[in-house]
Amino acid sequence: MDDPMRKRGDRGSSWTDGVRGRIRFLGILIPLLLLLPMLKAFYLQILHGEVLRERAIRQNRMTVSINPRRGAILDRNGQRLAVSVPVSSVYAFRGDITDKGLEAQLLGKAVDVDGGHLLARMKTGSGFVWLVRKISPEKAEKVRALDLPGMGIQKESRRYYPSLDLAGPVLGFVGTDRGLEGLEDSLDDQLKGAGGVRVLKRDAMGRIYSPDDSWNLKPTMGSTVHLTLDRTIQYFTEEALNAGAAGASAKGAAAIVIESATGKILAMASFPGFNPNEFQRFSSANYRNRAINFTYEPGSTFKIITVSAALEEKVFDDMDILFCENGKFEIGNIFIKDHVPHGWLTLKGIVQKSSNIGASKIGLKLGRTRLADYAVRFGFKSRVGLLLPGERKGVMRDAATWRQVDTANASFGQGIAVTPLQMVNAINVIATGGRLLRPFLVENIVNSSGQSVLKNRPEIIRQVISESTAKKMTGMMESVVRLGGSGVRAAIPGYKVAGKTGTAQKFSSREGRYSEDAYVASFVGFAPADKPVITVIVVVDEPQTDIYGGVVAAPIWARIVGKTLEYLKVEPAVPEKDRKYPPIPEGTKLARADHEVDASGSPAMPDLQGLTLREALQVLSGLNSGIDVSGTGVVIRQDPAPGENVGQKIRLSLMPRIKT
Structure with a gap:
């Protein structure tokens, strides 16, 4: 029989054992629980401390690429044409924005940007x-006040052009991070410099800031570009070109001023232009630099x-005369015409x-091969190379494919295509005594350390x-601007100038023939003619008021050249204030008022070469001098020479030296 007391003792022992077991378990568990934080701390701080510290730093800071400050573009006198000014840009850490919708609306209102964007x-x-790049100081203050x-x-930094629209197509403009047109585009690698890296940090309140010592890599400023352009001459050129082209209701126009002796480009203008500070407001057609890409x-x-070419090859000399067919000359079944009919003319x-x-x-007479060869020697059919984007090389077919009529047409500038830059440089060959120079626009590029990385100097090609x-x-070119020449409106009082007019029909590729109402009018020349300082071209595309270069382009040319010579302090040949006129003896018969006079006030001998006897006598009528004539035909020699004092006797030699 079981003992009840023993059973009760067994139950008490079991309970005691259970309690003891739980106590032992807790004795083990509690130290383990106390040890776990220590193990966690050991794991975090000792085993992975460096990794986790770097992760925490990364979560509270971020490196950002910062664009460098672009180098300046200066004119030849150090005047600023393009500079970079400090501006503010707004950024964000997307994960730290608490209410994106609200903050987008508030920011958009402050900076005038669509909140949805x-x-x-x-x-x-x-x-x-x-979020927003390169905002004004006023807008930046509004953003700071929001403290979002x-x-x-x-x-x-933001690009700024102090002279506004001056030289816009030459300078171009800059987008958010790089140059997009003009020199800003072609010299972007030199102007932009090297970018930097900055650390943005988060403070204890979660606000983002960038301390002064937070640069990982400071940006390097871009190089400074020194141009040959003269800001004042550029202004004269644009003022005259814009007024003349607008007055002629022209489609477009271009003008270039070159320093004759060096090839330095002092001015390069296009119409219409644009203001690079507000380039978005203008059509892309306004960005076009017509001086280099209008053919x-x-x-x-x-x-x-x-x-x-004919004189150089001795095919003709300057005293030869040719019969100009009274205004109509047939080659095959093609007629070549003159605007005004002429008979015999000297070169x-x-x-x-x-x-x-x-x-x-x-x-x-010269022949297609030699004519084409001289065109190439004068610089046509190849780019000049000005470090400007978009320059064209013109168009001239292989001379071997020319028919007789093609050679005839090319002789007066039809059937070939050139740029204004090529044409002014070709005419500058005459101004330099026969030498072709390499024009240049960029004179020097200096990096942020003061070292010259590119330097151009005058070069004879x-x-x-x-x-x-x-x-x-x-x-011959001087005679063009004298009385009777096609370019008299290019004459500048007090200066000898040499030039040539140009009037050309435009070929319509759509119609497959030359247009009856679309023309290009031009004038190109240099001054002073005896000691050239500047060579200038003006080209006007599709003028509506008149079509002739002598009417449309020549006055623009004269205005540019006249102001530029005065600015450069080029003295007139005989300043009006220094002219001395001796007293006229009583009873002296005066010459007609429309004859030129020399510095002494005496009548000057006009240029009669190439005129018939009747034409010469008409010009000389009113002069109190005897006239001796020998020979028949046209005047080939005269005494006194053109410009000399008219004496008591004038001798004219006429001769029909015919070459056809």
């Missing part, structure tokens, strides 16, 4: 994002190349009167024609 930027991706969570402001048929300005007369027929006969031929051509 900002919200889309906040929601797209993670981490750092630029997760957002901050970083200093950057056109040069028309009569090309006659200078044709006649120069000088062909240039002065701008006879297409005379130039055609010269070109045909080749001797194209002899100095003697160049001198003869200068005399």
Whole structure:
């Protein structure tokens, strides 16, 4: 029989054992629980401390790439044409923005940007994002006043053009991070510099800031570009071109001013232009630099190349005369016409009167191979290379494919295409005594350390024609702006100038023929003619008021050249204030008022070469001098020479020296 007391004792023992077991378990568990934090701390601080510390740092800071400050663009006198000014940009850490919708609306109102656009930027991706770049100081202050969570402001730079629209197509403009047009584009690698890296940090309140010592890598400023442009001459050029082209209701226009002796480009203008500070407001057509990428048929300005080649090759000399067919010359079944019919003309007369027929006969005698070769020697059919984007090389077919009529047409600038830059550089060959120079626009590029990384200097490419031929051509070009020439409106009081008019029909590729109402008018030349300082071209595309270069382009040219010579302090040949006129003896018969006079006040001998006897006598009527005439035909020699005092006796030699 079981003992009840024993059973009760067994139950008490079991209970005691259970308690003891639980106590032992707790004795083990509690130390373990106390040990776990220590193990966790050991794991975090000892085994993975460095990794976790770096992770925490990364969560409270972020590195951001910062664009460098672009280098300045200066004119030849150090005047600023393009500079970078400090501005503010707004950024954010997407994960720190508490209410994206609200903050997008508040920020958008402060900076005048659509809130929906900002919200889309906040929601797209993670981490750092630029929200608004390069805002005004007033807008930056509004953003700071908002003190929005997760957002901050970083200093950057914005491009500014102090002269507004001056030289816009030459300078171009800058987008958010790089140059997009003009020199800003072509010299972007030199101007932009090297970017930097900055650390943005989060303080205990979660606000983002960038301490002064937070640069991982400081940005390097871009190089400074020194141009040959002169801001004042550029202003003269644009003022005259804009007024003249607008007055002619022209489609477009271009003008270039070159320093004759060096090839430095002092001005380069396009119409219409634009203000690079507000480039978004303008059509992309306004960005176009017509001075280098407008190709056109040069028309009569090309006659200078044709006649120069003929003289250099001794196919003709300057005293030869040609019959200009009274205004209509047939080659095959094609008729070449002159605007005004002419009979016999010397080479000088062909240039002065701008006879297409005379130039055609010269070109045909010279031959297509030599004509094309001289065109290349004068610099056509190849780019000049100005470090500007978009320069064209023109168009000229292989001379081997030219028919006789093609050679005739090319002789007066039809059937070939050139740029204004090529044309002004070709005419500068005459101004330099026959030498082709390499024009340049960028004179020097200096990096942030003060070292020159590019330096241009005047360079002679080749001797194209002899100095003697160049001198003869200068005399012919001077006659163009004298009474009876096609470019009299290019004359500048007090200065001798040499130039050539150009009027060319535009070819319509759509119609497959030359247009009846679309023309290009131009004038190109240099001054002073005897000691050239500047060579200038003006090209006007599709003028509506008149079509002729002597009417549309020549006055613009004269205005540019006149102001530039005065600015450069080039003294007139005989300043009006220094002219001395001796007293006129009583009873002296005066010459007609429309005759020129020299510095002494005596009548000056007019240029009669190429005129018939009847024409010469009409010009000389009113002069109190006897006239001796020998020979028949046209005047080939005269005594006194053109410009000399008219004496008691004038001798004219006429001769029908015919070459057709």
